[in-house]
Amino acid sequence: MIRSAAARASLGRVAGAGRRYVASSAQARARAAEPKQPVVVTDSIPGPQSKAILGRLGQLQDTRAAVLVGDYKQSVGNYLVDADGNQLLDLYCQIASIPVGYNNAAVLRAAQGEEMATTLANRPALGVFPSREWADVLEQAYMRVRPAGLDMVFTTAHGSDANELAYKAALMHYARTRRGAAAPTGRDLASAMDNEPPGAPHVAILSFDGGFHGRTFGALSTTRTKALHKLDIPAFRWPRAPFPRLRYPEDRFAAENAAEEARCLAETERLLRESAVPVAAVVVEPVQSEGGDRHASAHFFREVRRITRQHGVLLIVDEVQTGCGATGTFWAHEQWALETPPDMVTFSKKMQTAGFYHTRALVPDQPFRNFNTWLGDPSRALLTRAIVDEVLARGLVDQVRATGAYLKSHLVPLAIRYFRVFDSVRGDGTLLAFDCTSPELRAELLHLMRLEGVNMGGSGDVAVRFRPMLTLTNAHVNVFLTRFESVLNKLYQKHWPR
Amino acid sequence: MIRSAAARASLGRVAGAGRRYVASSAQARARAAEPKQPVVVTDSIPGPQSKAILGRLGQLQDTRAAVLVGDYKQSVGNYLVDADGNQLLDLYCQIASIPVGYNNAAVLRAAQGEEMATTLANRPALGVFPSREWADVLEQAYMRVRPAGLDMVFTTAHGSDANELAYKAALMHYARTRRGAAAPTGRDLASAMDNEPPGAPHVAILSFDGGFHGRTFGALSTTRTKALHKLDIPAFRWPRAPFPRLRYPEDRFAAENAAEEARCLAETERLLRESAVPVAAVVVEPVQSEGGDRHASAHFFREVRRITRQHGVLLIVDEVQTGCGATGTFWAHEQWALETPPDMVTFSKKMQTAGFYHTRALVPDQPFRNFNTWLGDPSRALLTRAIVDEVLARGLVDQVRATGAYLKSHLVPLAIRYFRVFDSVRGDGTLLAFDCTSPELRAELLHLMRLEGVNMGGSGDVAVRFRPMLTLTNAHVNVFLTRFESVLNKLYQKHWPR
Numbered sequence: 001m002i003r004s005a006a007a008r009a010s011l012g013r014v015a016g017a018g019r020r021y022v023a024s025s026a027q028a029r030a031r032a033a034e035p036k037q038p039v040v041v042t043d044s045i046p047g048p049q050s051k052a053i054l055g056r057l058g059q060l061q062d063t064r065a066a067v068l069v070g071d072y073k074q075s076v077g078n079y080l081v082d083a084d085g086n087q088l089l090d091l092y093c094q095i096a097s098i099p100v101g102y103n104n105a106a107v108l109r110a111a112q113g114e115e116m117a118t119t120l121a122n123r124p125a126l127g128v129f130p131s132r133e134w135a136d137v138l139e140q141a142y143m144r145v146r147p148a149g150l151d152m153v154f155t156t157a158h159g160s161d162a163n164e165l166a167y168k169a170a171l172m173h174y175a176r177t178r179r180g181a182a183a184p185t186g187r188d189l190a191s192a193m194d195n196e197p198p199g200a201p202h203v204a205i206l207s208f209d210g211g212f213h214g215r216t217f218g219a220l221s222t223t224r225t226k227a228l229h230k231l232d233i234p235a236f237r238w239p240r241a242p243f244p245r246l247r248y249p250e251d252r253f254a255a256e257n258a259a260e261e262a263r264c265l266a267e268t269e270r271l272l273r274e275s276a277v278p279v280a281a282v283v284v285e286p287v288q289s290e291g292g293d294r295h296a297s298a299h300f301f302r303e304v305r306r307i308t309r310q311h312g313v314l315l316i317v318d319e320v321q322t323g324c325g326a327t328g329t330f331w332a333h334e335q336w337a338l339e340t341p342p343d344m345v346t347f348s349k350k351m352q353t354a355g356f357y358h359t360r361a362l363v364p365d366q367p368f369r370n371f372n373t374w375l376g377d378p379s380r381a382l383l384t385r386a387i388v389d390e391v392l393a394r395g396l397v398d399q400v401r402a403t404g405a406y407l408k409s410h411l412v413p414l415a416i417r418y419f420r421v422f423d424s425v426r427g428d429g430t431l432l433a434f435d436c437t438s439p440e441l442r443a444e445l446l447h448l449m450r451l452e453g454v455n456m457g458g459s460g461d462v463a464v465r466f467r468p469m470l471t472l473t474n475a476h477v478n479v480f481l482t483r484f485e486s487v488l489n490k491l492y493q494k495h496w497p498r
Numbered sequence: 499m500i501r502s503a504a505a506r507a508s509l510g511r512v513a514g515a516g517r518r519y520v521a522s523s524a525q526a527r528a529r530a531a532e533p534k535q536p537v538v539v540t541d542s543i544p545g546p547q548s549k550a551i552l553g554r555l556g557q558l559q560d561t562r563a564a565v566l567v568g569d570y571k572q573s574v575g576n577y578l579v580d581a582d583g584n585q586l587l588d589l590y591c592q593i594a595s596i597p598v599g600y601n602n603a604a605v606l607r608a609a610q611g612e613e614m615a616t617t618l619a620n621r622p623a624l625g626v627f628p629s630r631e632w633a634d635v636l637e638q639a640y641m642r643v644r645p646a647g648l649d650m651v652f653t654t655a656h657g658s659d660a661n662e663l664a665y666k667a668a669l670m671h672y673a674r675t676r677r678g679a680a681a682p683t684g685r686d687l688a689s690a691m692d693n694e695p696p697g698a699p700h701v702a703i704l705s706f707d708g709g710f711h712g713r714t715f716g717a718l719s720t721t722r723t724k725a726l727h728k729l730d731i732p733a734f735r736w737p738r739a740p741f742p743r744l745r746y747p748e749d750r751f752a753a754e755n756a757a758e759e760a761r762c763l764a765e766t767e768r769l770l771r772e773s774a775v776p777v778a779a780v781v782v783e784p785v786q787s788e789g790g791d792r793h794a795s796a797h798f799f800r801e802v803r804r805i806t807r808q809h810g811v812l813l814i815v816d817e818v819q820t821g822c823g824a825t826g827t828f829w830a831h832e833q834w835a836l837e838t839p840p841d842m843v844t845f846s847k848k849m850q851t852a853g854f855y856h857t858r859a860l861v862p863d864q865p866f867r868n869f870n871t872w873l874g875d876p877s878r879a880l881l882t883r884a885i886v887d888e889v890l891a892r893g894l895v896d897q898v899r900a901t902g903a904y905l906k907s908h909l910v911p912l913a914i915r916y917f918r919v920f921d922s923v924r925g926d927g928t929l930l931a932f933d934c935t936s937p938e939l940r941a942e943l944l945h946l947m948r949l950e951g952v953n954m955g956g957s958g959d960v961a962v963r964f965r966p967m968l969t970l971t972n973a974h975v976n977v978f979l980t981r982f983e984s985v986l987n988k989l990y991q992k993h994w995p996r
Contacts, residue, residue, distance in 0.1 A: 049630075057633040060641065060650055064865035065625045072620040072629050083630045094623040095871045102620050111618035112610070120609035120881060122570040122600050123850060125592040127560075129568045132547075132581045135555040143558065152558055157655035158872055164714045168731055175730035189725035195733035199725065203732060215870050216662045217716030217734075227687035227697065228867055232673035233666055234701060235693035236715075236732050349871065352621060367562035369726055372713050373593045373847065374656055379877075383618060 034077040037479050038453020039087040045450045047084030067450075075102035078469055078476050080455055088450065089479055092457035096289070096321050096467035099350035100390045104471075110386035119379040126155070126375040127368075137378060141385035142355070144392070147331050149341030150357035155376025159320035159348030160214025163283065165370055166344045166356040167205050167218055170314045172364045174203055174280035177312075204238035204277040206268075206313075210291030210460075211243065213283055213318055222283055225291045225460075239275045241268040243288060244296045248424040249412075261300045268304065272311040281314035281343070286332035289321040292460020293433030295426055301336040314343040316356075321431075324350035325391055325470050328401035328429030335428065350470075352387060353380045396470040397429075404430040407466070407477045414481075418488045420496055421445065422464070432466040433459065441495075445487060452483040532575040535977055536951020537585040543948050545582030565948075573600035576967055576974050578953055586948065587977055590955035594787070594819050594965035597848035598888045602969075608884035617877040624653070624873040625866075635876060639883040640853070642890070645829050647839030648855035653874025657818035657846030658712025661781065663868055664842045664854040665703050665716055668812045670862045672701055672778035675810075702734065702775040704766075704811075706741035708789030708958075711781055711816055720781055723788045723958075737773045739766040741786060742794045746922040747910075759798045766802065770809040779812035779841070784830035787819040790958020791931030793924055799834040812841040814854075819929075822848035823889055823968050826899035826927030833926065848968075850885060851878045894968040895927075902928040905964070905975045912979075916986045918994055919943065920962070930964040931957065939989070946988060950981040 041047075046054065050069040057063050074081035078101060080090040090098070100107060110116065124131055142153045154169070156162045184199070192199025207213060207222035214223060221236040223229055242264045247253035272279055284304060288294040308315045322332035324347070329335055333342060343362065348354035353376060364370050391397060404427070411425045415434060422445075424435040436442035442462050449456050459465040468476070539545075544552065548567040555561050572579035576599060578588040588596070598605060608614065622629055640651045652667070654660045682697070690697025705711060705720035712721060719734040721727055740762045745751035770777055782802060786792040806813045820830035822845070827833055831840060841860065846852035851874060862868050889895060902925070909923045913932060920943075922933040934940035940960050947954050957963040966974070 053630055053633060054628075057628060057636075060633060060636045061652065062625075062650075062861050062865060062868075063628070065869065066628060067626050070620075070622055070627045070629050072622065073616050075620060080627070094621065094627060097621065097623065097871060103616065104619065107619045108615050111615040116614075116618070117606050117609040118571050118601065120614070120877075121602065121605045122568075122573060123592065123595065124568055124570065125595065127563045128565050129578070129592060130552075130555060130561070130564060131570050132551055132567050135551060135558060138555075138558045152560075154559065157659070158870065160870060161655070161659065161714055167715075168713075171732070172730045184725075184729055188729060192725045192728040192730075192733075193722060194738075195719055195728075195735055199729055200731060200733035203730075215666075215868075216659055216714045217665075217719070218714060221693055221715070224691060227682075227690045228864065230690040230693075231682055231686060231697055231867075232670045232690075232701075233698060234669070234734050235690075235698035236734075237693055240692075363560050366726065367560060369729075370560075370713075371563065372656065372658060373595060377875075377878075379618075380875075 034079050035087045038079070038089050038483070039085075040451060040453045041086055042084045045082070045086060047082070047086065049083040053083055072102065077101040077103075078472060086453070088453050088455040089476060090455045091466055091468045091480065092455050093467050093469055095349070095457065096326070097349040097352070098469055099324055099352065099387050100396065101469050101471045104390065106390045107383060107386050110382050116379060116382055119382060123374065124378070125373050126378070127371055131378060134378060137381050137385060141353070141381045141388060142357075145330050145388055147333070147341060147345045147357055150345060150359060152360060152363070153355055153357050154370070155353060155355040155381065157374070157376065158214075158354045159346065160216045160219045162320065162346040162348055162354040162356050163213045163222070163316070163318060164216055164218040166316050166346050166358070167222075167281065167283070168370050169344065169356075169358060169362045169364065170205065170281035170316065171203055172369060173314065173362055175201070176365055202237070202277045204236065204275060204279045205316075206239050206241060206271060206275070206279045206282045208241050208243035208284055208288070210288045210294050211240075211283070211285055211318075212288065212290035213285075237277055239271045239277065239279070241271055243291075243294055244300060246295060248426055257297070261296060265300065265303050265307065269307045269311075272307060272313055279311075279313050281316050282308050283316040283318055285318045286322045286327065287427070287431060289459055289465065292463045293427065293465050294460070298336040301333065302338060305336075305338050305340060305342070309340060316344045316346065317342040318346050320346060320348040320354070321467075323347040324387070325397040325400055326350065326429055326431040326467070327427075328397065328404055330391075330397055332428070332431075350387070351384050353377060353384045391470060399473070400429040400470050403472050403474055403477060404428065404432060406474045407480075408432055410477070410481055414485070414488070418492065421488055421491050427466070430466055430468050430470075430472055433463045436462045436464060438462065441491070444491065448487040448490060449483065452487055454480055454483050532577050533585045536577070536587050536981070537583075538949060538951045539584055540582045543580070543584060545580070545584065547581040551581055570600065575599040575601075576970060584951070586951050586953040587974060588953045589964055589966045589978065590953050591965050591967055593847075593955065594824070595847040595850070596967055597822055597850065597885050598894065599967050599969045602888065604888045605881055605884050608880050614877060614880055617880060621872065622876070623871050624876070625869055629876060632876060635879050635883060639851070639879045639886055640855075643828050643886055645831070645839060645843045645855055648843060648857060650858060650861070651853055651855050652868070653851060653853040653879065655872070655875065656852045657844065658714045658717045660818065660844040660846055660852040660854050661711045661720070661814070661816060662714055662716040664814050664844050664856070665720075665779065665781070666868050667842065667854075667856060667860045667862065668703065668779035668814065669701055670867060671812065671860055673699070674863055700735070700775045702736035702773060702777045703814075704737050704739060704769060704773070704777045704780045706739050706782055706786070708741045708786045708792050709738075709781070709783055709816075710786070710788035711783075735775055737769045737775065737777070739769055741789075741792060742798060744793060746924055755795070759794060763798065763801050763805065767805045767809075770805060770811055777809075777811050779814050780806050781814040781816055783816045784820045784825065785925070785929060787957055787963065790961045791925065791963050792958070796834040799831065800836060803834075803836050803838060803840070807838060814842045814844065815840040816844050818844060818846040818852075819965075821845040822885070823895040823898055824848065824927055824929040824965070825925075826895065826902055828889075828895055830926070830929075848885070849882050851875060851882045889968060897971070898927040898968050901970050901972055901975060902926065902930060904972045905978075906930055908975070908979055912983070912986070916990065919986055919989050925964070928964055928966050928968075928970055931961045934960045934962060936960065942989065943985060946985040947981065950985055952978055952981050
């Protein structure tokens with residue numbers, strides 16, 4: 001860790017002046033090696049070291065999106081250390097993708113030693129020459145936490161191709177149910193080579209307004225977040241359904257929200273019935289994350305499942321951001337209490353490997369149809385195994401539920417007290433969010449929070465999303481709350497002085 | 499290594515009976531730890547152990563494409579050991595993706611130690627929070643071997659998304675050159691969200707008949723190999739140009755081949771001029787690999803470059819399978835002696851990380867447009883660095899050229915002697931191929947070669963492709979030739995007995 005005189009000298013400045021929150025001593029163990037609180041040693045973030053490195057990196061890659069330069073050797077637990085020695089409590093976690101803390105001891109153990117080295121140095125084409133250990137790794141890394149009803153797992157490289165390969169499985173299934181036992185005709189095969197129907201058919205994956213499912217061409221055709229994600233890129237003419245825009249607090253807007261969900265469900269059903277391009281599958285996130293942390297009720301999702309079944313359409317649940325415990329259950333869709341499980345569940349991010357769970361019915365009729373050279377990465381699967389071990393052994397999903405409840409219980413009254421800055425506190429587990437009252441205020445808040453030593457991220461136009469590690473404790477929440485109140489007071493003093 | 503009595507006992511059986519070829523002693527050093535020759539201890543491949551493991555794996559994943567189960571701890575250098583203890587000279591190398599041998603000492607060193615462990619355990623969102631080491635790693639892993647004229651590198655996960663992200667860069671560049679300084683209109687942005695033109699425009703990436711560029715939706719729209727790769731998957735109405743079908747030996751068919759190339763070039767130019775969907779970029783492989791090892795002359799590619807420049811269309815060279823030295827130059831397109839470099843060069847496979855090199859002009863006008871969470875994998879980039887070190891330090895590209903020439907010099911006369919089995923020997927470096935006289939004979943040949951202890955792969959309908967590691971020596975070639983002659987004699991005895 002950074003232990004320079006400058007860093008020590010700065011402690012006073014960043015300790016925060018607001019009300020103090022007290023941690024339960026039972027949770028202190030987990031962060032023994034972490035800083036006790038954030039330390040900010042530069043006047044701006046990125047600081048001078050980060051800027052110098054970004055200047056050099058900018059010769060080789062586009063760095064305009066960079067916030068800071070990480071010093072990952074020095075980072076520990078919930079704290080991200082940057083190239084200038086700033087020690088930030090990280091509630092954003094590499095866009096929601098660090099599961100159990102920087103330099104987690106169990107993950108580091110899995111990253112060392114002969115098994116990892118052999119696996120890294122000999123990357124197989126898994127579909128043709130799988131390793132003798134692969135079935136065991138799949139069992140331990142993925143099947144122990146498989147969603148109910150889904151017995152197989154297709155491993156991929158990242159969330160976008162997890163979704164695309166799930167879409168391909170759905171589209172092949174769709175064609176097979178219509179073709180029946182008949183072989184594809186010569187016209188089917190020839191037209192497929194020409195990118196024309198009937199071989200390359202006009203069949204759709206339906207997604208929801210505000211949904212994000214990745215950036216490659218097929219995934220991007222279902223992504224409906226920002227125009228700049230899609231502009232200038234050809235897309236398939238696939239329909240999009242409206243996603244509920246709920247109002248908060250939920251108990252106050254119960255009737256409006258129910259009506260809004262009913263409206264969206266009716267339109268979804270209409271699209272399944274009447275879409276110009278027939279729909280093979282519906283893809284939906286349990287929480288629209290990039291889209292601005294938009295939620296819907298368990299009832300809404302149960303109805304989506306009911307409607308898809310009724311119309312013979314597959315349901316793909318995209319748990320790339322919500323999976324691996326963040327909402328207080330291992331998979332967010334567990335909270336829907338579905339009668340019939342989804343047909344596929346995709347994952348990535350915190351799992352540190354990507355893929356989709358599926359039923360045996362979704363294996364294509366012939367080999368090599370849903371296929372590529374590497375089919376995932378066995379070395380990263382060893383990390384997934386260690387992460388799942390850690391999550392289960394330490395009961396981190398329960399911890400997420402408890403810590404999230406603690407955090408939310410403080411955010412709700414703060415939203416009332418500081419209503420000019422934020423409202424609409426929402427979410428489950430630690431996958432929480434609130435809306436700022438303007439995009440400009442959000443930018444200001446995120447900037448000030450970083451200078452107070454807390455790294456956070458936005459989603460959509462005005463939301464701030466909490467995407468901490470599963471190892472977040474009430475003590476970390478207290479560190480956050482102290483600094484958050486300090487920033488809220490600064491914003492009030494600046495914009496609404498008495 | 500397998501040193502069982504059964505394995506030793508089997509040596510006599512597989513030593514091969516044909517003519518012996520003699521290795522140069524200078525090359526013996528590189529394979530000191532390898533078996534001296536293949537050892538096959540089972541009557542079939544996959545053997546009983548492989549079959550048992552595949553049976554279990556088949557509960558979790560589709561295993562119908564599996565050839566055998568690898569024992570990667572025991573594999574060494576050019577020899578793949580399987581779960582039954584068979585030791586196979588590997589000329590297929592995980593679909594052309596193992597660069598410097600199984601358990602290469604330098605790669606194993608890079609796969610161990612603190613730097614790798616830290617990098618594995620803390621995967622950053624590289625575009626937002628790059629590591630302080632990232633610029634150095636990019637320099638050492640990629641920029642030392644960058645293609646002339648291309649100063650930047652975009653890192654991705656695999657060949658398919660390397661191509662898709664290159665296509666996106668091309669499409670954004672196309673729109674920018676037409677939009678000029680004007681901002682996108684409200685109609686542009688709204689229609690992009692609806693997957694409709696003008697925001698999601700009808701603009702094409704032109705590819706060649708027989709080209710393979712990946713399996714995700716955008717890449718698949720440019721892949722033109724087999725109908726079963728494309729059937730049932732929606733595709734963009736992008737044009738395909740004919741790719742030359744050359745005849746061998748080249749000196750005998752010089753006039754026909756020149757006419758064939760001229761025909762394909764004329765049609766390519768016509769498509770650039772008249773395509774219903776305007777073309778933003780042309781993508782081409784230096785050697786069509788999945789498509790059946792189809793080649794064209796340097797003149798053909800120089801003309802493709804001339805035509806694309808003339809029509810203001812970008813040129814993307816897909817070096818996923820040809821890059822990293824396999825053709826006797828680090829990038830195959832170096833052999834074209836282009837006056838103007840390609841606009842982008844994509845890579846994956848032997849590089850063990852994927853991405854594309856590009857000019858600064860191809861950085862989009864705004865950040866976050868060509869973007870994703872991980873943007874590649876820094877831990878695998880450490881392996882790429884070690885691989886590039888090894889290739890340069892050991893002069894492996896020169897070795898590939900010499901070994902490939904040696905192999906080809908023996909294949910050419912064998913093709914004359916055994917003309918009923920194969921012909922059309924072709925290729926550069928060790929990226930060689932020949933055509934079998936029927937798909938059935940090819941299947942039989944590959945099967946028999948495996949039972950003789952040599953693992954090979956096909957491409958297209960009748961081709962056998964050589965995709966050895968860069969560490970292949972003349973001694974390995976001799977091992978191959980002895981067994982190849984033995985198999986050719988068996989095929990003659992069976993099908994054309996005297």
